[in-house]
Amino acid sequence: MLGFVIQRLLQAFVVMAAMSVIVFVGVYAIGNPVEIIIPPEATEEIRAEVIRKLGLDLPLWQQYFIFVTNLVQGDFGRSYIYNVPVLELIAGRLPATAELVLISIISATVLGVTLGVYAGYRPNSIISKAIMAISVLGFSVPSFWVGLILILTFAVNLGVLPAGGRGEVISFLGVEWSFLTIDGLSHILLPALNLAFFKLAMMIRLARAGTREIMLTDTIKFARAAGISEGRILRRHLMKLISVPIITVFGLELGSTLAFAVVTETIFSWPGIGKLIIDSITVLDRPVMVAYLILTALLFVLINLTVDLVFALIDPRIRAGAA
Amino acid sequence: MSKVLDVQNLQTHFHTRDGVVKAVEGVSFSLEKGEILGLVGESGSGKSVTGFSLLGLVDAPGKIVGGKILLNGEDLVGLSERKLRAKRGKDIAMIFQDPIATLNPLLTIRTQMQLALEAHARMSKKDIEARCIEVLNKVGIPDPAARLDNYPHEFSGGMRQRVAIAITLLHGPGVIVADEPTTALDVSIQAQILSEMKRLAVETGTAMIWISHDLATVSSLASRLLVMYAGRVVEEGPTAQVLRDPRHPYTQGLIDSLPAMAAPGEPLVQISGTTPSLLSLPEGCPFAPRCSHASDICNNEPPLGEASGRAWRCHHPLNLKEAV
Amino acid sequence: MSDTQSPFFRFWREFRENKLAVLALVVVILMMALALFAPFIVPQDPYDLELLSLMDARRGPGFVGSGGYVHYLGTDPQGRDLLSAIFYGLRISIMIGLAAGCIALVLGTAVGIFAAYAGGRTETFLMRVVDLQLSFPAILLALVLVALLGQGKFQLISALVAAQYAYFARTAYGAAKGERKKDYVEAALATPLSGFQVAFRHLLPNCMPPLIVVATVQIASAISLEATLSFLGLGLPVTEPSLGMLISNGFPYMMSGRYWISVYPGVALIILIVAINIVGDQIRDQFNPRLRK
Numbered sequence: 001m002l003g004f005v006i007q008r009l010l011q012a013f014v015v016m017a018a019m020s021v022i023v024f025v026g027v028y029a030i031g032n033p034v035e036i037i038i039p040p041e042a043t044e045e046i047r048a049e050v051i052r053k054l055g056l057d058l059p060l061w062q063q064y065f066i067f068v069t070n071l072v073q074g075d076f077g078r079s080y081i082y083n084v085p086v087l088e089l090i091a092g093r094l095p096a097t098a099e100l101v102l103i104s105i106i107s108a109t110v111l112g113v114t115l116g117v118y119a120g121y122r123p124n125s126i127i128s129k130a131i132m133a134i135s136v137l138g139f140s141v142p143s144f145w146v147g148l149i150l151i152l153t154f155a156v157n158l159g160v161l162p163a164g165g166r167g168e169v170i171s172f173l174g175v176e177w178s179f180l181t182i183d184g185l186s187h188i189l190l191p192a193l194n195l196a197f198f199k200l201a202m203m204i205r206l207a208r209a210g211t212r213e214i215m216l217t218d219t220i221k222f223a224r225a226a227g228i229s230e231g232r233i234l235r236r237h238l239m240k241l242i243s244v245p246i247i248t249v250f251g252l253e254l255g256s257t258l259a260f261a262v263v264t265e266t267i268f269s270w271p272g273i274g275k276l277i278i279d280s281i282t283v284l285d286r287p288v289m290v291a292y293l294i295l296t297a298l299l300f301v302l303i304n305l306t307v308d309l310v311f312a313l314i315d316p317r318i319r320a321g322a323a
Numbered sequence: 324m325s326k327v328l329d330v331q332n333l334q335t336h337f338h339t340r341d342g343v344v345k346a347v348e349g350v351s352f353s354l355e356k357g358e359i360l361g362l363v364g365e366s367g368s369g370k371s372v373t374g375f376s377l378l379g380l381v382d383a384p385g386k387i388v389g390g391k392i393l394l395n396g397e398d399l400v401g402l403s404e405r406k407l408r409a410k411r412g413k414d415i416a417m418i419f420q421d422p423i424a425t426l427n428p429l430l431t432i433r434t435q436m437q438l439a440l441e442a443h444a445r446m447s448k449k450d451i452e453a454r455c456i457e458v459l460n461k462v463g464i465p466d467p468a469a470r471l472d473n474y475p476h477e478f479s480g481g482m483r484q485r486v487a488i489a490i491t492l493l494h495g496p497g498v499i500v501a502d503e504p505t506t507a508l509d510v511s512i513q514a515q516i517l518s519e520m521k522r523l524a525v526e527t528g529t530a531m532i533w534i535s536h537d538l539a540t541v542s543s544l545a546s547r548l549l550v551m552y553a554g555r556v557v558e559e560g561p562t563a564q565v566l567r568d569p570r571h572p573y574t575q576g577l578i579d580s581l582p583a584m585a586a587p588g589e590p591l592v593q594i595s596g597t598t599p600s601l602l603s604l605p606e607g608c609p610f611a612p613r614c615s616h617a618s619d620i621c622n623n624e625p626p627l628g629e630a631s632g633r634a635w636r637c638h639h640p641l642n643l644k645e646a647v
Numbered sequence: 648m649s650d651t652q653s654p655f656f657r658f659w660r661e662f663r664e665n666k667l668a669v670l671a672l673v674v675v676i677l678m679m680a681l682a683l684f685a686p687f688i689v690p691q692d693p694y695d696l697e698l699l700s701l702m703d704a705r706r707g708p709g710f711v712g713s714g715g716y717v718h719y720l721g722t723d724p725q726g727r728d729l730l731s732a733i734f735y736g737l738r739i740s741i742m743i744g745l746a747a748g749c750i751a752l753v754l755g756t757a758v759g760i761f762a763a764y765a766g767g768r769t770e771t772f773l774m775r776v777v778d779l780q781l782s783f784p785a786i787l788l789a790l791v792l793v794a795l796l797g798q799g800k801f802q803l804i805s806a807l808v809a810a811q812y813a814y815f816a817r818t819a820y821g822a823a824k825g826e827r828k829k830d831y832v833e834a835a836l837a838t839p840l841s842g843f844q845v846a847f848r849h850l851l852p853n854c855m856p857p858l859i860v861v862a863t864v865q866i867a868s869a870i871s872l873e874a875t876l877s878f879l880g881l882g883l884p885v886t887e888p889s890l891g892m893l894i895s896n897g898f899p900y901m902m903s904g905r906y907w908i909s910v911y912p913g914v915a916l917i918i919l920i921v922a923i924n925i926v927g928d929q930i931r932d933q934f935n936p937r938l939r940k
Contacts, residue, residue, distance in 0.1 A: 016781065027791075028909065039538070072671070082359075108547070123589050134929065135744070136921060136924055136925060137921065137926060140871070140917070140921040140923075140924040141917050141920065141921070142868060142871040142874050142875050142878075142916070142920070143875070144874075144875055144878045144879075144892075145894065145913045145916065145917065146893075148894065148901065148909055148910075148913065149913075150899055151857070151901065152906060152910070156901060156902060156904070156906075163902070192505030216382075217424060218419050218420075218421065218424035218425045219424060219425055219426065219427050221380060221419065221424070221425075221426035222417075222487070222490075223421055223427075223439075224380055224408075224411065224427075225378055225380060225412065225416060225417040226409055226416065226438070226442055226490060226491070226493075227409065227411035227413055227439075227442040227443055228412070228438055228439065228442040229408065229412035229442065236430070236434070236438055237427055237430075237500070240427065240429045240430060241427065241429060244429075249496060252782055253781065254786055256784040256786075258784075259784035259786050259787040260784070260786060261877060262786070262787075262790070262879075262881065263786075263878075266345070266879060267898075277790075277878060278790075281790060281791070281881065282880065282881070288618040289791070293791065294789065297783075298521065300782055300783065304782060308521050313431060314429060314834040315428070316474040316476070316477075317426075317428060
């Protein structure tokens, strides 16, 4: 088990190193980084000065080296646009995105698995067919459109929920969270729904497919032959067996949800890092882009690592190194 | 002697998109306490479906459409799912072919046995553990107390099947249906399991139905044989007699095609033709197209012939001394 | 009787049984036809700035504009006839989706089959890269690439291909690996045919079924991705309005009740994607051996 963990940690490290190179090269080497900061009418001198100050005249590998050293110390540079340390910028917007993403994905998984298992257990009932129809919709419809429709229905036509922005916040553990207030909840409801829709559809389909397949296996037949009740079979056998693919997808989707938060935050004017990155990309604020990508990559690696570890906990064969 | 199981004219049909498949058509047999019955046939003969029918575990679109299954006098056909479930595992149990597939790889043996136990009884943790160790000992698992918390993959193939057998023994059922339990195992392990099962039947008085396509394995174990073809029983009788002196040409064909019966250097004997598709069975005897003794009369349903504990369905039974 | 029919016919026969899938297929074909013939059937060319008049802008459905024809679906903020814009938008969406999907298919399959065939270090390395990319959300990748490469059809398609080829690579790899072990491949390799020919003529046809399934999903996904990018302002330039851009143009007007500018293009987009996915679902169910009881 320990060997397994160490192996995975090493892999994670290698991946991060590779990502840092790719991100750095990708963002700084393509195009001219300084174009946005320097006004077009600046003289050659000013241009040279800015380049020198930002260290952009050094050879690429040296720039990379500085980049990495700073990175490890937690210094992501300063935003070209806002002129504040990037880390500070991101840290300030992180809680908003975090609560949105977490609420979305947890509710999507819980609801999705429940509905999906039902649809897989009784595939021919009307409810199941309705569930599957909704899932096709959720799967196909681009999330920005779901957001639009949500706003149109609830904010414009029915007028019951706000169309954007974050609600009141309460400080908890030194961070400000909005879901702890009623106003906050009313603001987070639509964007969370928007974000969760796609994941919900995916979880439903996954749970359904898995359930259908598993219910046909000999394991279930043997359990039935032993006289075990259907309820117990579902709870003890099916749930355990289906948890493997569900957790895989959960891990993958956690990262994907973070990415899609970008769209949701734009539509609902949610002050998170998603909106930040879109703005940064539009104006080519490279330090912010780099920081976002590196942090996202780090998050992905951590998520993958956690998922792997959870697998090892669930499936004894992996622990033994047999699988 | 009490009849533990009495099957009368069982019919299990599958209503598929392409037509009705009569997987089991008029199968009858009975089982005494402690008796081992061998159910032999090729794939498609309906032997496995018969086994599933006994437990009420036929997959859709299959259904038992006729006949009776009398378990200790009570008819299982038409019984509610709840009542059937109360009997499954308790009065009648089933072992499947591949223990890798039947045991949940993510649960310990202890958990799986506990689930089976709690399906029919409320027991304290201590009692559960005691019972588990008891049956594991019975099937010959060494050091059962320690192995209770192992996972299925930590056992060898033969051991896994023993664990599966142990699970079926937990409630001491009167009948165990074994569907090809040794087919997935190494030949050497097969022999072990076979002798274990025989011993268990004798010790516990459990009646067994041993389903297999392998005549050789079954014959060493079963006291009576039932040969099935295309959903029907074509021959029945005490094992030794059926093997030495078969009545049905199909049985003769099976015996002749055993590798052990082949003369060294000679090609193996085969029954010509292939098993018919159950969707398009010919009129009359289903074996007629492949039978070297067939004649025109075989286009009619063959009659059931019986004599001194043996039965057969054939117009031209073999080796019959009295004229029919 | 069924043994003498070709596999395509049998496939089609089963496909036909699902009425919904057939309907979806008809819808897809219809939309492709609309897109193909758009220049001939639209009342107004939405790219021709000469024809636009701000007097017509933001009018509701049924409005008769300065061109003298009815704007069945209303007009957008630039005065474009929405119906025409939607048809052209469909054209672009389908074209980009197909282009990106097909190129990603070819590229990904080549990588996947090559990896499966090459074996050893190459195989592990290639598939690690693919796996890494798979765990990275396509939208993020596409966002960054578009940002760096700039706007334009070519750049957009490149970004989409880069984001999507990994799915094909993984599927082709999995299928090829499974096939590689089979005896007929060993037999083929023993003949004078080169490895490449074996891969092409033997491995490839057997990898097709799962690839087709992935292709339908990915094309729908590419269309959706393109729309999302355009919505965010990072897709095609303003002069070539794709459906995503039309929707984003109308977003500010939704609050004031002028919903049609966003909703109608949105509906067209949804119908297209949902139809493709339904067809893809049916194909996938038919190819899945484990559900065939």
